[in-house]
Amino acid sequence: MKKWIPIASGLLAGFVAATISFADFSKSTNDQVASSNTKSDAEKVYVPFGEKDDYYLFASGGHSGQMFIYGVPSMRHIRTVPVFSPDSATGYGFDEHSKKLLGDYTWGDLHHPAFSETNGDYDGKYMFATDVGNSRAAAMDLETFTVKDIINVPNTSGPHCAAFVTQNTEYMFLPTRFAVPIGSEYKSLDDYSEQYRGVMSAVTFDQNKDKLNIAYQVALPPWSYDLSDAGKKSSADWAVMTTYNTEEATTNLEINASQADRDFIVLFNWKELEKMVADGQYDEVTGQKMIFPEKHKGGIYLVPVAKSPHGVDVTPDGKHFIASGKLAPSMTVFSFEKAFKAIEKQDFAGERNGIPIINYDSIMEREVNPENALGPLHTQFDDKGMAYTTMFISSEIVKWDPKTGETLDRVPVQYSPGHSVAAEGDTVSPDGKWLIALNKIAKDSYLSVGPSHPESMQLIDISGKMKVIQSSPVNPEPHYAQIIKADKIKTIEVYPKDENNKLATYKQDQARIERNGNEVHVYGIAMRSKFIFDAKAKRPDVIEVNQGDKVFLHLTNTDFDEDITHGFAINQYNLNMEVQPGQTNTIEFTADKAGTFPMYCTNFCSALHQEMTGYFLVKPKN
Amino acid sequence: MKKWIPIASGLLAGFVAATISFADFSKSTNDQVASSNTKSDAEKVYVPFGEKDDYYLFASGGHSGQMFIYGVPSMRHIRTVPVFSPDSATGYGFDEHSKKLLGDYTWGDLHHPAFSETNGDYDGKYMFATDVGNSRAAAMDLETFTVKDIINVPNTSGPHCAAFVTQNTEYMFLPTRFAVPIGSEYKSLDDYSEQYRGVMSAVTFDQNKDKLNIAYQVALPPWSYDLSDAGKKSSADWAVMTTYNTEEATTNLEINASQADRDFIVLFNWKELEKMVADGQYDEVTGQKMIFPEKHKGGIYLVPVAKSPHGVDVTPDGKHFIASGKLAPSMTVFSFEKAFKAIEKQDFAGERNGIPIINYDSIMEREVNPENALGPLHTQFDDKGMAYTTMFISSEIVKWDPKTGETLDRVPVQYSPGHSVAAEGDTVSPDGKWLIALNKIAKDSYLSVGPSHPESMQLIDISGKMKVIQSSPVNPEPHYAQIIKADKIKTIEVYPKDENNKLATYKQDQARIERNGNEVHVYGIAMRSKFIFDAKAKRPDVIEVNQGDKVFLHLTNTDFDEDITHGFAINQYNLNMEVQPGQTNTIEFTADKAGTFPMYCTNFCSALHQEMTGYFLVKPKN
Known part of the structure; x- marks a missing residue:
């Protein structure tokens, strides 16, 4: 040694x-x-x-x-x-x-x-x-x-x-x-x-x-x-x-x-x-x-x-x-x-x-x-x-x-x-x-x-x-x-459409809000330059729920174009999600705060990105 | 017009x-x-x-x-x-x-x-x-x-x-x-x-x-x-x-x-x-x-x-x-x-x-x-x-x-x-x-x-x-x-000593652990290449508490040298804190998990950084 x-x-x-x-x-x-x-x-x-x-x-x-x-x-x-x-x-x-x-x-x-x-x-x-x-x-x-x-x-x-x-x-x-x-x-x-x-x-x-x-x-x-x-x-x-x-x-x-x-x-x-x-x-x-x-x-x-x-x-x-x-x-x-x-x-x-x-x-x-x-x-x-x-x-x-x-x-x-x-x-x-x-x-x-x-x-x-x-x-x-x-390294640039994904919504007229007791499922679309949460509503870019509801937002980015990522946030609700081109993503949260809260796209996506907004309305409990 | x-x-x-x-x-x-x-x-x-x-x-x-x-x-x-x-x-x-x-x-x-x-x-x-x-x-x-x-x-x-x-x-x-x-x-x-x-x-x-x-x-x-x-x-x-x-x-x-x-x-x-x-x-x-x-x-x-x-x-x-x-x-x-x-x-x-x-x-x-x-x-x-x-x-x-x-x-x-x-x-x-x-x-x-x-x-x-x-x-x-x-822009490189800060510990022999009911206050030191939490203990780099204790760690970096930042983490305890040169910083948490958890410096600080560790021991409730 x-x-x-x-x-x-x-x-x-x-x-x-x-x-x-x-x-x-x-x-x-x-x-x-x-x-x-x-x-x-x-x-x-x-x-x-x-x-x-x-x-x-x-x-x-x-x-x-x-x-x-x-x-x-x-x-x-x-x-x-x-x-x-x-x-x-x-x-x-x-x-x-x-x-x-x-x-x-x-x-x-x-x-x-x-x-x-x-x-x-x-x-x-x-x-x-x-x-x-x-x-x-x-x-x-x-x-x-x-x-x-x-x-x-x-x-x-x-x-x-x-x-x-x-x-x-x-x-x-x-x-x-x-x-x-x-x-x-x-x-x-x-x-x-x-x-x-x-x-x-x-x-x-x-x-x-x-x-x-x-x-x-x-x-x-x-x-x-x-x-x-x-x-x-x-x-x-x-x-x-x-x-x-x-x-x-x-x-x-x-x-x-x-x-x-x-x-x-x-x-x-x-x-x-x-x-x-x-x-x-x-x-x-x-x-x-x-x-x-x-x-x-x-x-x-x-x-x-x-x-x-x-x-x-x-x-x-x-x-x-x-x-x-x-x-x-x-x-x-x-x-x-x-x-x-x-x-x-x-x-x-x-x-x-x-x-x-x-x-x-x-x-x-x-x-x-x-x-x-x-x-x-x-x-x-x-x-x-x-x-x-x-x-x-x-x-x-x-x-x-x-x-x-x-x-x-x-x-x-x-x-x-x-x-x-x-x-x-x-x-x-x-x-x-x-x-x-x-x-x-x-x-x-x-x-x-x-x-x-x-x-x-x-x-x-x-x-x-x-x-x-x-x-x-x-x-x-x-x-x-x-x-x-x-x-x-071989990347993909856009997520392919997945017709088997039940949470995905690719067609605008299928964007919908489904309620099941106090669970609210939103099947929404993010696209240049708007959100569609409920195609049949007077205001398709508005989500209204009751205070205490559990919200599941399933959001699909229907822009199948390179580099067109959308973001989703609700002001003062402390949540932010990204949907990359073609992607479907889910965010789940409880609507614990009553009031009026703007929703918006957080990821610059077009000249009208600033206009890609909506409102999240939470009806107070009493 | x-x-x-x-x-x-x-x-x-x-x-x-x-x-x-x-x-x-x-x-x-x-x-x-x-x-x-x-x-x-x-x-x-x-x-x-x-x-x-x-x-x-x-x-x-x-x-x-x-x-x-x-x-x-x-x-x-x-x-x-x-x-x-x-x-x-x-x-x-x-x-x-x-x-x-x-x-x-x-x-x-x-x-x-x-x-x-x-x-x-x-x-x-x-x-x-x-x-x-x-x-x-x-x-x-x-x-x-x-x-x-x-x-x-x-x-x-x-x-x-x-x-x-x-x-x-x-x-x-x-x-x-x-x-x-x-x-x-x-x-x-x-x-x-x-x-x-x-x-x-x-x-x-x-x-x-x-x-x-x-x-x-x-x-x-x-x-x-x-x-x-x-x-x-x-x-x-x-x-x-x-x-x-x-x-x-x-x-x-x-x-x-x-x-x-x-x-x-x-x-x-x-x-x-x-x-x-x-x-x-x-x-x-x-x-x-x-x-x-x-x-x-x-x-x-x-x-x-x-x-x-x-x-x-x-x-x-x-x-x-x-x-x-x-x-x-x-x-x-x-x-x-x-x-x-x-x-x-x-x-x-x-x-x-x-x-x-x-x-x-x-x-x-x-x-x-x-x-x-x-x-x-x-x-x-x-x-x-x-x-x-x-x-x-x-x-x-x-x-x-x-x-x-x-x-x-x-x-x-x-x-x-x-x-x-x-x-x-x-x-x-x-x-x-x-x-x-x-x-x-x-x-x-x-x-x-x-x-x-x-x-x-x-x-x-x-x-x-x-x-x-x-x-x-x-x-x-x-x-x-x-x-x-x-x-x-005129930056400082080292935090000056603040003798009025009661949470700071600059002298090694003053590092101590004080208990007040189920509150444990640790006045500790981070220095190249060790932690001192309790100067008088058999193992100065060990903190032992009871499950459920509320721990306040007041940690002072006594390396008053440019670019010598220390970090502090407890494995599996989901916490991480930084103490920049001369700085005192406090982290507060509840010792909710019983067991043996290594503590370590997260911010490379010297050739013996890997050895800058200790143990956090949490005695089970029963």
């Missing part, structure tokens, strides 16, 4: 010092950067009207709960897609479909996005994401850029990283960031090691039914699980996850979770786990099929790695996985092939919590320590298999060769990159060309907007010597992102 | 045709635009790292309820400032202060932003905005870019346009977009003309107390009030507002509100109205001082104008106001001086609803009809007093001289501009240089994100011949915007 090299003595104090000194660092690098931004950089990122970006960037919105879509290379923010938080702009969380998806939750913490894959390559069909805040997972359809399903993930508290699916989207694995007692029961922290577990969930997605499902869970030791990646090609049945706090500390993790020289990578074979579940090798716990590794042996192994690693990334050829040190200055390259052999030969150095520990020296290919590069967090790849690692502390991207460990290039970024994302950089065939640094600190970079600063992304041209060519302020908070070729 | 010129016969059908033909229009103009986007355009909008934008753009977020801040000329989106809707990213609507500001509302429709002014020029202190969805007004402080106050505006249903303050921010006037019965009471639409009113609110802002207040209201006729502007210099005591639906139609406004050849501009003297209120010339209605013009005479006049005008804009010299036709192809220039004389001489053509109508011919300077320019909506100005009018139907900006009516230049935009905004373009001293078209339709402009498209802004260089030099997809929905010189 090699000796682990800590970054420096006084490590933790050092981080603070490093953070404080960013301003100075900025000063010294500003000049270089400014002078290197020549005219051609401006041209490279400029996409004039009439042309389009080459790539989509899907960026995690962190505690915004949403997904942000940008164009690359322009770095223009095209769209916010609401995922885990309500969204006033689109009525997400207001209409019936999205209200059910969100349940009672009004915020989320979207961490890691992952595209669906076919043969290890992005197929442009779906995007998945996890919510660390309220322990959920979501699937977004890329025909419409809307969320199709959200599930709560029990026992897994803060599913931090689903930024990987297996190579044909069989599973996404949601490792828990926080260990909790099974079922989140109340248990003393004094009994942490015995009573808390770090549960990983194996989640499937049914593309026919647009449904997420928990296939099984694994009750790992009570550690924190961080980043992860799926194997590719020869390692396709395997996946890897980093851990920290294998010390099992219960307070002041800043110090106490950084005591041991090493933590582990969890290496597991999901085909084997799947088979174990099929063979009944699990316990039924809180309604889940749960594998307890100390009891149900096989399929899971530990790989020792320098303390508190952050990222672990599989090379495009599927032959190696690379751990980024975070609290150690190394990137460590491991061989899958050697790991398989070690497992076969039971080349183990004991076990932890009933899980075999593979001998480090048997599978480690090399430790890579670029000079003065501090805080390696995450690695991406280019089309030649070269690796790009973000350095949080020394605020740079280091390009290096995983086959030799040689440092090839370095570029400063501003400042403190967490993740980076390369064009299709975690697939079997990265594109090269672009890398984007997802920076955590933006100070002094943009016009000040008060004490709370934007985050920042920087676009790096990696076609030759690395160069930052565009800096973009971004919404909080880009934890990870994915870049996909634009032509892989 | 002149004859009004309709745009064309079959006008309404024509709008639809115009919309459908955008794609063709795009085709024919793409070539011109593409070829005119030369290298220098890329350079003009490119702001490399180390440099900053010259202007801030504050754009209305429409039905998102928020304000969007962009840099000009880069058009980079720097920040979303939450105003009328909750915001998961910043915990707006979750912490006590912002929860009170929002009340029970979970969405808003932010229409028109307006900077505070001193002597008719932006002073960079405050930004005001209105909510059409739930009838509110808000004031944002530009030291911190946070909302300081929100008020509900009774009787005014959909305060559409507050995009103007008087020249020393004495008032902003909120005309109602929708007429409703006073108090929004239930009244039959058959009695519309008698029972409904179009109430305008005069709102003041106390800069010492950061408080909005309704000074008085005016019960105007039951029409729709649209855009407005305040006088300047010699017209400083006056303001103007456009109207539509002076037909007083109650259904199908698309047709019925476009019947009459003319609508009106409301011209009023706010100093006179103020004096009337001081003299008791008002009724007390629903707790408001309400002027009824048919009863309390003076100060308000009607100016006839071509049907359904949209914008009305005062020239920088304060001498003229210009109405944009919307349903007529004209911009009409009126003289304030002539209006004052007409009023003095009682040069009236009768009255409507007790309000005198000024003779059109007596004050109209000229009607301007650029050839084939259709759908004029809104006018901005440059440093030479030239006017720029958006043409919604013909999708272009027309530059013209208000003094002669001569058309000077035209540029196509993509597509359907509603408003435009020039650099400081509605002040007494516009900057020239930049104009931004706020387009309603973006189809085919950007990478597709499904049936719902982004809106689009286009930056136009107006320093010479007008040229679109950047196209930017934007969040929904830019109704209006303001551009201010960057150096006018």
